[in-house]
Amino acid sequence: MTQQTQSPKTGRGFAQIFADKMKASTLRRLRPWMQAGVFILFLVGLVGAGRIAFLPADLFFRLDPLAGLAGMLAARRVIPTLLVGGLIALALAVAAGRVWCGWLCPLGTVLDWTPAHKPKAKEADLHPRWRQIKYFLLGLILVAALLGNLSPIVLDPITLLYRTIATAIWPALVALISGLEQALIRLPVPGLLDAVVTVDNFLRSAILPMYQPVYGLSGLTVLLFVAVLALNTVRARFWCRYLCPLGALLGLVSKVSWLRRATNDRCIACGRCARACPTGTIDAARAFASDPSECLMCLECAPACAQEAQEFHGHLTPAAWQPYDPSRRQFLAAAGAAVAVVGLSAVTPPAERPQPFLLRPPGATDPDFLSQCVRCGVCVKVCPTSALQPSLTAAGWPGIWTPVLVPRIGYCDFSCNACGQACPTGAIPRLTLEEKRQTVIGHAYVDRNRCLPWASKRSCITCEEMCPRPEKAIQLEEVEVVRPDGETLTLKRPYVVQERCIGCGICENHCPLGGQAAIRVYTPTDLGVGQALQ
Amino acid sequence: MISRREFLRRSMLYALTLAGGNVLAACNSTPPPNPPAPAADAAPTAGAAPTEAPAAPPPPADTPAVAATQSSAPAAATAVAAPPDATGGVYLAVARGQAPGPAELARRAIAAVGGIERFVKKGADVIVKPNICNAYNGPEYASTTNPEVVAAIVALCLGAGAKRVRVMDFPFGGTAKDAYKTSGVAEAVEAAGGQMELMNALKYRAMDIPNAQALKKTEIYGDILTADVIINVPIAKHHSMATLTLGLKNLMGTVKDRGALHASGLPQSIVDLATVVKPQLTVIDATRILVANGPTGGNLNDVKQMDTIIASADVVAADAYAATLFGLTAADVAHIKLASERGLGTMDLDSIKIEEINA
Numbered sequence: 105m106t107q108q109t110q111s112p113k114t115g116r117g118f119a120q121i122f123a124d125k126m127k128a129s130t131l132r133r134l135r136p137w138m139q140a141g142v143f144i145l146f147l148v149g150l151v152g153a154g155r156i157a158f159l160p161a162d163l164f165f166r167l168d169p170l171a172g173l174a175g176m177l178a179a180r181r182v183i184p185t186l187l188v189g190g191l192i193a194l195a196l197a198v199a200a201g202r203v204w205c206g207w208l209c210p211l212g213t214v215l216d217w218t219p220a221h222k223p224k225a226k227e228a229d230l231h232p233r234w235r236q237i238k239y240f241l242l243g244l245i246l247v248a249a250l251l252g253n254l255s256p257i258v259l260d261p262i263t264l265l266y267r268t269i270a271t272a273i274w275p276a277l278v279a280l281i282s283g284l285e286q287a288l289i290r291l292p293v294p295g296l297l298d299a300v301v302t303v304d305n306f307l308r309s310a311i312l313p314m315y316q317p318v319y320g321l322s323g324l325t326v327l328l329f330v331a332v333l334a335l336n337t338v339r340a341r342f343w344c345r346y347l348c349p350l351g352a353l354l355g356l357v358s359k360v361s362w363l364r365r366a367t368n369d370r371c372i373a374c375g376r377c378a379r380a381c382p383t384g385t386i387d388a389a390r391a392f393a394s395d396p397s398e399c400l401m402c403l404e405c406a407p408a409c410a411q412e413a414q415e416f417h418g419h420l421t422p423a424a425w426q427p428y429d430p431s432r433r434q435f436l437a438a439a440g441a442a443v444a445v446v447g448l449s450a451v452t453p454p455a456e457r458p459q460p461f462l463l464r465p466p467g468a469t470d471p472d473f474l475s476q477c478v479r480c481g482v483c484v485k486v487c488p489t490s491a492l493q494p495s496l497t498a499a500g501w502p503g504i505w506t507p508v509l510v511p512r513i514g515y516c517d518f519s520c521n522a523c524g525q526a527c528p529t530g531a532i533p534r535l536t537l538e539e540k541r542q543t544v545i546g547h548a549y550v551d552r553n554r555c556l557p558w559a560s561k562r563s564c565i566t567c568e569e570m571c572p573r574p575e576k577a578i579q580l581e582e583v584e585v586v587r588p589d590g591e592t593l594t595l596k597r598p599y600v601v602q603e604r605c606i607g608c609g610i611c612e613n614h615c616p617l618g619g620q621a622a623i624r625v626y627t628p629t630d631l632g633v634g635q636a637l638q
Numbered sequence: 639m640i641s642r643r644e645f646l647r648r649s650m651l652y653a654l655t656l657a658g659g660n661v662l663a664a665c666n667s668t669p670p671p672n673p674p675a676p677a678a679d680a681a682p683t684a685g686a687a688p689t690e691a692p693a694a695p696p697p698p699a700d701t702p703a704v705a706a707t708q709s710s711a712p713a714a715a716t717a718v719a720a721p722p723d724a725t726g727g728v729y730l731a732v733a734r735g736q737a738p739g740p741a742e743l744a745r746r747a748i749a750a751v752g753g754i755e756r757f758v759k760k761g762a763d764v765i766v767k768p769n770i771c772n773a774y775n776g777p778e779y780a781s782t783t784n785p786e787v788v789a790a791i792v793a794l795c796l797g798a799g800a801k802r803v804r805v806m807d808f809p810f811g812g813t814a815k816d817a818y819k820t821s822g823v824a825e826a827v828e829a830a831g832g833q834m835e836l837m838n839a840l841k842y843r844a845m846d847i848p849n850a851q852a853l854k855k856t857e858i859y860g861d862i863l864t865a866d867v868i869i870n871v872p873i874a875k876h877h878s879m880a881t882l883t884l885g886l887k888n889l890m891g892t893v894k895d896r897g898a899l900h901a902s903g904l905p906q907s908i909v910d911l912a913t914v915v916k917p918q919l920t921v922i923d924a925t926r927i928l929v930a931n932g933p934t935g936g937n938l939n940d941v942k943q944m945d946t947i948i949a950s951a952d953v954v955a956a957d958a959y960a961a962t963l964f965g966l967t968a969a970d971v972a973h974i975k976l977a978s979e980r981g982l983g984t985m986d987l988d989s990i991k992i993e994e995i996n997a
Contacts, residue, residue, distance in 0.1 A: 282839075287655060289840055297860075301838050308836070314813050488813055519773035519812040519820060565879040566900050572774055572811055574936030580878055596878060610811060616897040 128416050132403035135206070139213040146210040150269055151311050154486040154522050160185075161482050162528035164210065168262040169193045170242070170350040171478045174249035175257075175529040179476045183529055197354045201361040205344055205351050206400030211261040211332075212344055218333045220340035220382070229384045230339060232428040234346045235398065239430040242352035243438025244445065252475045253446045255502045260478070261343070261350050267481035267505060268329040271494055272322035278312055314488070318513060321494040321505070340382040344400065355397035356430075360422045364396045365405070371413035377405040396423045445502075452500030458627045462498050463509035463607060465523045466516060466543045467533035470499065476531030479505040483523035483532055489514030491609065492523060507532075509545060511609025511625050516545060518572035518608060541572075546607025546625040548577070548600050555622035557597045561585045567598050567611035567623045577604035578611060578623075598623070728752070729990035730950035730959055735997030740925045740947070741790035743997075747949035748794060748921065750993045757919045757951070760799030762866040766791055766832070767917070768805060769872045769888050770821045771933050773812025777822045780926040780942075781935035783873040785826035787923045787947065791869055792832035804861070806835040807891045811934065835861075842894045847914055851980075852906035857894040862915055870917035870953060874924040874960045876932035876940075879904050881971045883933050884960045885920040885953040886912050905972035912953065912982050920956040922948040924963050954983025955990055962987075 146164055153161035165171050166189030173190060176183055193204055205212050223229070245256045257263065285304055289297045308314060319325075335342035344351050371392055378386040385398035386405060392413075394405075405414060449455070454462065454470065464473055465483055484492045484507050491514030492507040499506055507523075509516060521540040524532045535543060550567075552558040557565075568578040580596035587593050600623075607625045615621035640648075731750030733743040748754055758764055768783035777785055788805060795803045805827045809817040814836050818824035824834045842857040862868060872888035879900070880887050886908050890896050892915050899907040924946040928935045935941070944963055950956040954977045958968035968974040968985035978985035 284652070284655065285840055297840070301840050304838055304840055305836065308838075314815070314836075517773070517812045519816055563879065563904070564900055566897070568878050569933060570810065572772070572934050572936065574931060574934075574940075576931050614810070614897060616901040 128403045128406035128414070132406050135402060136216075138207050139216065142208050143210045143213045146265075147269070150266060150485065151274065153270075153482060154526060161486060161526040162480070164262050164266070165478065165480050165482070165528040166190070167193050167204075167208075168260065168350060170245065170353050171257065171260050171262060171480065171528070173353070174245050174254060174260075175476070175478045177246065177249040178252050178254045179529060179531070180252075186528065193354070194357055197357040198361055200363040201358040201396045201399055201401050202351065202354050203401045204354055205348075206402040209261060209344075209350075211265040211348075212341070212400070214265065215333065215336055215341050215343060216382075218336045220336045221338055222340075223379055223384070225379070230346075232426070235428040236430065236434060237346050238348050238352035238355075240434060240438045240441070241347065241349040242356075243430070243435050244441045245349050247439045247442035248445050251442060251446045253442070253449055253502065254475055254478060255445060255449060255504070256442075258479050258505050259347075259349055261348050263478060263480045263505075264329065264332065267479070267484070267494065268325050270481045270485040271317075271319040272326045272329075275317040275319065275322065279316055281307070281312065282316060315490065317490045319484070319490070319493055320510075320513075321496055324496070325494070325505075339384065341400070345383045345398065358396045358399075358423075359425075361396050362418045362420070363401070363416060364419050364423065365394050365399055365401075366415050366417065366419075367392050367413050368415060369413075370411045372411055374410075376408040376410075377414065380404045380408040395426050397426070397429065449500075449502035452502060454500040454503070458629065459498055459500075460626055461624070462627045463511070463546045463609070463625060465492055465507055465509060465527075465532045466521070466540045466545055467524060467535050468531060470503075473531055474499065474503055474506065476529050477506045478529055478531075480528060481505070481507075482526045482528060483507050486522040486526045487514065488520060488522065489517055489613075491516050509609060509625075511612035512621060513613075515610035515613040516608040518610070542606070544606050544628050546609070546628050547602050547605050548607060548609075548611055548623050548625045550598055550600060551620075551622045551624060554617060554620070555598065556617070557595045559622075561587055561593065561595060563593075563595060564616060565596050565598060566614050566616055568596075570610045570614045572608065572610060573604050573606065575604055577601050577606070727991050728993045729952065730948065730955050730987075731993045731995065732946060732948050732959065733995040733997070734944070734946040735995075736943075736945045738997045740784045740786040740923070740945075743925065743945065743947040744787045744790045744921060744923075744949075745794065746995050746997075747947045748791070748919070750995060751919075751949050751951065754791075754794040754798045757869070758795045758798040758800050758867050761801045762795075762799070764795045764800045764803045764867045764869065765861060765865040766795070766803060766805045766827075766869045766871055767862075767888065767891060768807055768821075768823060768923075769875075769883070769891065769933075770807040770809055770814075770817045770823055771811070771891075772809050773816035773820045774934060775936050776820060778926070778941070779935045779938065780873060780928040780940075781875065781933060782817070782821035782823065783871050784923045784925050785822035787921065787925065788823050788871055789826035789830040789832070791871060791921060792827050792830040795867075795869070796831050800867075803832040804835045804865075805832050806837050806859075808837050808859075808894075810896065839894075845914070847910050849913070850910040852903040853899060853910040856898065856911065858911075858915065859892050859894075862892045867919075868915070868917040870920040872920070872922055873927070874922055874944075874963060875928040875935070876930050876964070878932075880908070880973060882957075882961055882964060882966070884922055884957040884971075884974075885917070886957055886973055886977055889915045889917070905976050908973040909976045909980055909982065912977055913980075917953060919949065919951055920953040922956050922960045924948060924960060927963060929964065952983040952990075954978050954985055955987070958985035958987055959992070 149159050149163050166185050169190035172186035175186060196204055241259055248256050285300050289300050332343050375388060377392060382404060383398050383400055385394040386392055484494055491509050493510045494505045495503055495508040498508045518541060521535050521537045524534045556562040565580055568576060568580055571578045578598050578600055580598055583595055583597060585593055585595050609625045611623045612621040612625050615623055728750050731747045733747040766788060768788045770782045775781060792803045818834050827834055837859055841860040843860045844857045846855055847853055870885050870888055872885050875883045877883040889911050890899060924944045927942050927944050928940055929942050930940040931937060948956050948959050954974060957974045961968050961971055974985055
């Protein structure tokens with residue numbers, strides 16, 4: 105490492121000490137461990153969401169300044185946890201560039217573990233203008249958020265990874281484990297059942313959910329994720345270089361980062377560092393310097409240089425603006441696109457009239473909910489009955505991946521308020537259990553054309569039995585009916601007292617009819633019923 | 639990192655295990671792996687039989703025959719549950735009174751029907767089945783069995799030398815873990831030395847119910863069928879379909895798919911189930927009863943303090959007596975009547991010796 109020829113403004117004193125103690129090539133070897141550790145923390149937080157008291161379920165969303173900024177802009181309020189976490193992440197970028205991307209981001213880690221394109225000696229890189237896409241997406245997300253629309257936030261990398269693991273990969277793993285257990289206990293080996301049950305009990309008390317989670321949108325979620333991984337074969341970290349809007353935000357901040365990579369006059373232009381760089385930002389045209397907006401601080405270039413021509417040290421002046429960096433024109437294009445998104449979001453039936461079965465998590469109501477939900481999927485993950493599902497069209501296209509309650513899949517447990525406790529933005533209010541028990545999600549209506557006592561003159565009161573309201577929102581009316589065989593039977597027919605119904609959906613969930621239930625929970629409306637619970 | 643070869647090898651092993659399990663299971667499953675189609679007397683205790691009282695109900699006689707044998711109390715007792723002489727022929731005991739507290743009431747009632755030793759032998763594997771139907775409210779709301787009663791029974795069993803005493807139920811609202819906690823049962827049972835068991839999905843066994851009227855097939859928790867002793871500890875509650883939920887209805891917590899019981903006719907299904915799940919002792923907790931808006935409850939105005947515990951080896955008789963606490967008779971409750979008619983026990987309270995203990 106070198107030289108007194110640098111400007112005194114660069115604060116080299118510290119950097120020199122740092123560089124002497126920790127050579128970049130040594131530090132580089134720590135990175136995979138750091139990434140693995142953070143990824144495990146991400147998984148533990150996801151799998152243990154709601155079970156581990158000291159680990160907030162939304163930890164990584166707090167450290168995601170894009171979700172935080174967009175969420176606060178759209179909700180038009182300061183959310184302290186997101187503000188603090190976001191500022192920490194931004195401060196990290198001011199100190200050391202995109203270390204978030206290179207060392208911490210769990211999606212980046214997955215991409216590093218995914219087979220990637222290896223550049224050949226003379227291979228030309230993609231045109232640098234591809235890098236503009238991420239700034240475009242960043243502008244789109246932030247301007248749309250400013251206009252109160254959070255739909256484009258689905259492209260945030262942390263939400264993308266969280267929802268993929270929470271609603272597809274993890275449930276699939278749970279199903280495979282259960283399937284393996286089912287297969288094992290059928291083997292004619294004495295004592296195997298007890299052993300498998302012991303293991304299963306342990307797994308379920310520690311990590312596995314009690315019930316198999318099921319999600320209607322898992323296929324689409326996985327497709328998007330696989331597409332992001334597949335782009336790695338076009339260029340390493342394609343997502344991070346060209347698409348990631350969070351990377352764009354951190355990249356812009358990194359223009360003024362203190363710690364940066366620089367080259368000195370020992371460079372012989374061998375180009376080995378450029379080939380080692382996973383984001384292709386080491387450019388011969390720039391004399392093998394890198395752009396801190398694109399550099400992930402991964403240090404993969406460090407061992408490539410045989411000349412000690414690279415330095416990582418402090419700078420106090422902003423880095424040069426590159427031709428592919430966002431221009432005013434591009435910003436206007438992104439803003440225009442955001443306006444288009446806002447306009448198109450209005451061209452959806454729910455804007456005219458609520459969808460009949462649009463049930464939101466307790467305490468959340470449209471349209472406010474749409475401008476507060478960052479589509480992260482934490483509520484979906486913590487819901488113990490899989491009642492909360494990422495929506496496809498239930499809330500219109502602008503509401504894709506927002507949570508909706510689907511009672512036929514799961515009911516809102518009268519003894520649970522986990523979703524509101526876990527929501528990072530407060531889009532689902534943090535209700536106490538007592539408050540949640542009074543909160544109207546929807547209203548149940550009996551379908552008399554199918555309900556057993558109404559339609560078939562057969563006894564059934566399951567819905568009434570299940571109703572958790574102390575005074576029973578479902579009441580029974582006794583009638584005498586004549587059965588086909590001429591026998592007179594006293595039947596109890598259910599009806600719903602709407603003023604008492606909170607729409608938890610346990611009646612719909614347990615209705616013994618096959619297929620569609622004969623009691624269904626509808627979107628609450630003020631018409632006729634009102635929010636009559638005290 | 640593992641090599642591709644290693645990965646493929648492990649994948650094949652996994653797939654083979656899955657396939658092998660299924661193939662072997664297919665070979666194996668012609669006779670269901672489980673309870674050898676229990677004849678009336680082959681139920682849980684068969685084989686283990688550490689109890690003096692055969693769990694067998696009266697011979698599969700038709701109603702008149704049962705009624706006839708029960709014309710005199712001791713004869714009826716012999717026919718239905720054969721209490722040992724020590725009980726003085728007490729067929730059903732009722733302990734009531736505010737002062738002793740729920741635990742003591744349970745002990746007195748059980749003592750009066752022959753004591754726990756009549757049912758639990760040294761080394762027995764015991765399952766206590768309370769009613770913990772949801773995770774919503776604490777025990778004061780009377781939708782779940784009084785934890786003191788459950789704990790007292792656990793302690794009695796352990797005192798009688800039981801090898802292990804497990805307590806379990808399968809709530810329909812909320813998770814079992816939450817329900818065990820909210821009901822207060824988990825804390826009380828663990829303090830008494832019992833184990834709370836989360837009913838594991840792997841342990842259910844599909845079985846045919848012989849001579850079933852409505853519920854011909856169901857999946858029952860395996861341990862319920864193999865344990866040495868089942869002690870049924872329901873709470874007495876209102877239920878809109880079943881009229882009341884007592885001992886017989888409490889057995890529904892041992893099956894996986896309860897919707898099927900509703901769909902195939904509830905009273906007959908409950909009785910069908912009772913022909914294969916046969917508790918040796920039923921202790922009905924009527925310290926607090928839920929008189930309306932059951933089985934979930936949630937309103938203290940619907941709770942009535944009764945300070946009563948009923949114990950009998952005959953679940954039908956226990957249920958018949960408990961019905962009177964609600965101002966009803968067994969004939970008002972379809973499934974109790976059916977159970978009596980099908981010979982699972984007697985609902986004729988005049989024909990049996992009842993000991994009332996008032997404190």
